[in-house]
Amino acid sequence: MYEKITPPSTGAKITFKNGEPVVPENPIIPFIRGDGTGIDIWPATEKVLDAAVAKAYSGKRKISWFRVYAGDEACDLYGTYQYLPQDTLTAIKEYGVAIKGPLTTPVGGGIRSLNVALRQIFDLYTCVRPCRYYAGTPSPHKTPEKLDVIVYRENTEDIYLGIEWKQGSEIGTRLIKILNEELIPATPEHGKKQIPLDAGIGIKPISKTGSQRLVRRAIKHALLLPKDKQQVTLVHKGNIMKYTEGAFRDWGYELATTEFRQETVTERESWILGNKEKNPNISAEENAHEIDPGFDALTPEKKAQIVKEVETVLNTIWESHGNGQWKDKIMVNDRIADSIFQQIQTRPDEYSILATMNLNGDYLSDAAAAIVGGLGMGPGANIGDSCAIFEATHGTAPKHAGLDKINPGSVILSGVMMLEYMGWQAAADLIKKGLGAAIANGQVTYDLARLMEPPVQPLKCSEFADAIIKHFG
Ligand SMILES: NC(=O)C1=CN([C@@H]2O[C@H](COP(=O)(O)OP(=O)(O)OC[C@H]3O[C@@H](n4cnc5c(N)ncnc54)[C@H](OP(=O)(O)O)[C@@H]3O)[C@@H](O)[C@H]2O)C=CC1
Numbered sequence: 251m252y253e254k255i256t257p258p259s260t261g262a263k264i265t266f267k268n269g270e271p272v273v274p275e276n277p278i279i280p281f282i283r284g285d286g287t288g289i290d291i292w293p294a295t296e297k298v299l300d301a302a303v304a305k306a307y308s309g310k311r312k313i314s315w316f317r318v319y320a321g322d323e324a325c326d327l328y329g330t331y332q333y334l335p336q337d338t339l340t341a342i343k344e345y346g347v348a349i350k351g352p353l354t355t356p357v358g359g360g361i362r363s364l365n366v367a368l369r370q371i372f373d374l375y376t377c378v379r380p381c382r383y384y385a386g387t388p389s390p391h392k393t394p395e396k397l398d399v400i401v402y403r404e405n406t407e408d409i410y411l412g413i414e415w416k417q418g419s420e421i422g423t424r425l426i427k428i429l430n431e432e433l434i435p436a437t438p439e440h441g442k443k444q445i446p447l448d449a450g451i452g453i454k455p456i457s458k459t460g461s462q463r464l465v466r467r468a469i470k471h472a473l474l475l476p477k478d479k480q481q482v483t484l485v486h487k488g489n490i491m492k493y494t495e496g497a498f499r500d501w502g503y504e505l506a507t508t509e510f511r512q513e514t515v516t517e518r519e520s521w522i523l524g525n526k527e528k529n530p531n532i533s534a535e536e537n538a539h540e541i542d543p544g545f546d547a548l549t550p551e552k553k554a555q556i557v558k559e560v561e562t563v564l565n566t567i568w569e570s571h572g573n574g575q576w577k578d579k580i581m582v583n584d585r586i587a588d589s590i591f592q593q594i595q596t597r598p599d600e601y602s603i604l605a606t607m608n609l610n611g612d613y614l615s616d617a618a619a620a621i622v623g624g625l626g627m628g629p630g631a632n633i634g635d636s637c638a639i640f641e642a643t644h645g646t647a648p649k650h651a652g653l654d655k656i657n658p659g660s661v662i663l664s665g666v667m668m669l670e671y672m673g674w675q676a677a678a679d680l681i682k683k684g685l686g687a688a689i690a691n692g693q694v695t696y697d698l699a700r701l702m703e704p705p706v707q708p709l710k711c712s713e714f715a716d717a718i719i720k721h722f723g
């Protein structure tokens with residue numbers, strides 16, 4: 251079955267039932283060490299995860315690690331250009347849950363991202379990246395503790411599908427000509443626009459199915475959060491990209507107000523309901539005026555549309571959501587992408603789950619991680635219906651590779667997410683406790699040490715792992 255790898259001799263497979271993992275006491279879990287700083291981070295992570303599982307379950311549970319290869323390591327073992335060998339794909343498919351270090355992607359040419367390929371091959375359509383603050387973590391922000399968000403990023407489409415043509419390529423030039431000569435002129439809204447003949451071309455597909463399955467998971471997650479965090483914000487640049495990013499927003503609202511009608515309220519609905527609660531005799535027109543500050547300047551058609559929106563909301567959900575009932579529902583709102591980047595800094599406590607398309611989520615998860623201590627503190631998970639691969643938000647950080655210096659926190663916390671996904675909460679809690687205590691004690695790697703006041707002597711990557719284990723208690 252495998253060409254160059256052998257599964258551990260002990261352990262059993264994780265299986266899936268209705269999209270949920272069924273985990274044996276001794277699961278076999280494939281891991282990819284990763285390029286660059288993977289060489290430092292992975293051993294530290296494995297040590298912490300093993301110690302937590304052993305302590306939490308007194309040796310009754312144990313992970314059997316199965317080393318599989320991708321990236322530079324894979325080329326060393328399997329030969330030139332064998333970046334993602336079939337062995338690795340077979341193992342991940344077979345065992346269902348895996349964890350990986352970062353993998354390098356060259357800029358401007360060369361292979362396409364192996365990280366993205368894994369997400370697409372296994373249809374891991376949800377990328378979950380929580381950004382929360384651990385007490386004592388230094389931050390450039392004054393109130394990092396107010397940020398507690400989870401980026402829910404669509405993980406398989408958008409420009410990450412990787413359908414693009416190089417400037418000057420035969421097909422790219424042909425495509426531009428067809429667009430310029432046939433398709434753009436046939437689309438009146440595009441007027442006389444033309445694409446420069448020396449442009450590179452990329453395709454940005456955003457599908458209704460892809461958007462809604464992501465938002466569905468985000469809403470289901472929100473249902474499990476404490477009441478004050480039950481909110482899903484649809485992040486988009488729909489003012490500019492109307493039929494891709496704007497459609498993502500519209501499909502998100504559509505899903506929320508159909509499949510989850512009893513559980514959700516949209517922000518605009520909450521305003522309409524709130525206005526009627528404050529003034530039971532308010533007319534639909536007055537209500538429309540309140541929810542749209544620019545109402546007076548609108549065209550008659552647009553005004554009529556908003557009045558109709560008010561009437562529809564009151565006719566359809568006043569009974570189930572009115573008289574303050576909406577305050578117990580999941581709030582679904584939306585924010586334009588540039589605005590959310592400043593909002594998570596200026597009003598962090600107003601946000602919870604941020605549902606995004608692929609590119610916006612990629613940017614936003616690094617930005618949010620920076621607020622709570624940097625990329626050394628940014629875990630993640632790629633989740634589908636029958637497979638999950640856990641990995642940090644950050645990349646290979648090549649300049650720090652092999653120095654036993656980098657912060658392993660993000661991959662360790664990705665391991666925590668994996669343990670939680672497996673239902674091994676006691677082990678996950680031990681690691682969170684140990685990590686929090688190490689940080690609060692000033693036992694941190696260089697990235698956090700340099701931000702601390704007064705400055706502390708940084709620990710090595712491996713020493714930080716040991717400090718976490720020591721603080722299990
Ligand atoms: N999922 C994946 O495997 C990903 C892979 N990549 C790939 O990684 C490669 C390098 O990308 P690059 O843009 O440099 O981004 P990186 O995330 O690898 O590193 C950028 C900087 O972030 C900081 N950083 C990263 N990881 C850590 C950590 N564990 N602890 C503390 N600080 C950290 C470092 O900052 P400082 O030096 O200031 O301390 C580092 O120089 C590229 O090939 C890219 O495609 C990128 C993202 C995700």
Ligand SMILES: O=C(O)CCC(=O)C(=O)O
Nearest residue numbers: 354355363365366612643
């Ligand atoms: O695959 C890569 O090289 C980069 C991907 C990335 O930045 C991410 O998923 O956050």
Ligand SMILES: [Mg+2]
Nearest residue numbers: 612613616643
């Ligand atoms: Mg990224």
